[in-house]
Amino acid sequence: MKKMTHRRSGLLNRTTAAAAALLLGGGGLIAANVYASAGTSKDQGGSTRDAPAQQAGTVSTIACPEVGDRLTEVPDSARAEVDRNLALLDSQVADAYKRMKNSQQAIQNDAGFVNNAILGPLKDKRTATIERIAISIGRSAERPRNLDGLAECNLRDDVAAPAPNEGEGEGDAGNQGQGDGQDQGENQGQGDGQDQGENQGQGDGQGDGDGQGDNGGQPAGPSPEDFVDITTVQPNVSQERNRRNASTGTFTTECGKNENGLFNSDNVIVAPGVSNGAHHMHDYVGNQGNNGFASDEDLGNARTSCANEEDQSSYFWPVLRLQNGQDEADANEPGGGQDGNVGQIQQPATVTLSFEGNPRNKVTAMPRFLRIITGDAKAFTNGDANANASWSCTGFEDRQLKDKYPICPEGSQVVRTFKFQSCWDGENIDSANHRTHVAFAGRGGRCANGFQAIPQMVQRITYDVPPGPGFAVDSFPEQLHKPITDHGDFINVMSDDLMNRAVDCINNGQNCTA
Secondary structure (H helix, E strand, O other), X not given: OOOOOOEOOOOOOOOHHHHXXXXXXXXXXXXXXXXXXXXXXXXXXXXXXXXXXXXXXXXXXXXXXXXXXXXXXXXXXXXXXHHHHHHHHHHHHHHHHHHHHOOHHHHHHOOOHHXXXXXXXXXXXHHHHHHHHHHHHHOOOOOOXXXXXXXXXXXXXXXXXXXXXXXXXXXXXXXXXXXXXXXXXXXXXXXXXXXXXXXXXXXOOOOOOOOOOOOOOOOOOOOHHHEEEHHHOOOOOOOOOOOOOOOOOEEEEOOOOOOOOOEEOOOOOOOOOOOOOOOOOEEEEEEOOOOOOOOHHHHHHOOEOOOOOXXXXXXXXXXXXXXXXXXXXXXXXXXXXXXXXXXXXXXXXXXXXXXXXXXXOOOOOOXXXXXXXXXXXXXXXXXXXOOOOEEEEOOOOOOOEOOOEEEOOOOOOEEEEEEOOOEEOOOOOOOOOOOOOEEOOOHHHOOOOOOEEOOEEEEEEEEOOOOOOOEEEOOOHHHOOOHHHOEEEEEOOEOHHHHHHHHHHHHOOOEEEO
């Protein structure tokens, strides 16, 4: 893939009205993303049923139960196979969503099309893949019993949006441009009907026969309702009161703004050994060796963009793009246009990486290679239980948004803030679901029994973007670029000496720089 331009917009003097025109214009945010939702709906009992086409302009997506979150224990001997199959589940959903997006005419003509041609085959694939996960675990541990019923997916409607432009969604609009009715996978594009694993992106070999191509180069979401004027939001941030034994210092590391242009759509935490495991692009600062195949040894031997070379930690998050109809260098690549992530990638104006203390206790050192994910990349379909990334504007950071993008006044920057879990189980650098080895502190900074306070990683990222609702973060295709899906990732690769310096600084109430 060519190196992406990763530019920062210099268009701050544009008016909000002009930016709003992007939202509704021919190449903009919404005109390319809406289509009629049809085929199935969910009755009150939770089952899917055939339904006539809904009113044009209602956006639907595919919602599937999250299998990875149900896996609390995975034997080391099964971890690689389980990770590959979890990544395959993501690819299956992405492929099904893209096929649904490209089958609008067939959906309009046949109320049963979504169930018969998309959701049914998807359930069959997921059933086989989930069975492989259970078998793999069962070879060396108790076979998991909580995976039954996770194969079936359904449609979820988004908010109403403007009706699609005339002629939109035809087969000549997309990057793949296939008019032969074949459903191609996102990476290799093979239509042989095989679930070949390894996240190669093979399709299901089933075509809808309507001659429509892959509109992969056009975004699906967000909607106008995903934006709010930050000046209309009431202050909602409260500060914890420090207790007697509080650790009140901060330790900041300076690692740049990804001036090196390091991007990929991998995620070595949740999909190790898999290419395009995230289905969206990440910005990386710090460790320059992070990709889906990087081992701890690779990370420990890699160069770093941090000013202090003892900090080889990896800090990464989904890129933010302007939805202005302009292609980026990944317009035809997995994780980019092939997964519905289009538009100019914006380089942050600032990136601040700091470690903070605990309002109740002193903190202890993080172990080397500790992995933490904050937020949920699938929160739009999973629900908001793990959604904690927040959005705001400079000058208004006492107002934090979780499920809305902010529209900032002219001269104010968009702000993304990721606060990471700050309680650790004292033993594991990761867990089967990548969550249970760490936790957020409770009221007053209290860590649960058996957990201990560690420095809290806080990533604060600002952007210069034109005023108005013309931007979005990368996401899994079926997550519709919703702000609630924002998330941050961190792998601690500091030297022990540097981590101990950070802990001493925080515990002594100092403000230090690496």
